[in-house]
Amino acid sequence: MSEPIYLPAGHVLIPAADARSIARAIFKAQEELGKRGASFHPSVLKLAAYLNSITGRTEPTPQPQADTVRHEVIDAPEAAQILGCTTRNVTNLLARKRIPGRKVAGRWQTTREDVEVYRNYRT
CATH class of the missing domain: 3.90.105 (Molybdopterin biosynthesis moea protein, domain 2)
Structure with missing residues (x-):
């Protein structure tokens, strides 16, 4: 992983390859969480999709599963x-x-x- 570049107002620049790696790691972790019935917060999945898309790749964002069950x-x-x-x-x-x-x-x-x-x- 390359050194990030820190900008004013708390912004950070990271290389595209690192952004892709982070997105892949989040998606892989989401798969594992899904097997256990858990999920990342939707904002984390949105971030992963954004990181992936700005690197020129698109991958469908995994949709969090509903946590509620309806009973009659x-x-x-x-x-x-x-x-x-x-x-x-x-x-x-x-x-x-x-x-x-x-x-x-x-x-x-x-x-x-x-x-x-x-x-x-x-x-």
Whole structure:
């Protein structure tokens, strides 16, 4: 790696070959992080893409994967249908925290996944 040239206002000039090396290293590290379900901050990936493009090469910027998972929210009557029991039984299970849930505007809500897990593993 060559010596960088420092400019006023905190700017730095680096040779194109070094910029390419830095970009490749970031992309390679992103691949490894992706295998573990992690990711660089999007600004780091943007920097790598910029460093790569100013050297005359273009490589698609890896897109960070969504960190959120959406779960289908259901109410007590629908949970009762899945479990084959009464709504009152489901509200008791929710109140006793046998099934994870919460009360919203006076009505119990839970996720379909939590109800199915309870159904499949209840003893």
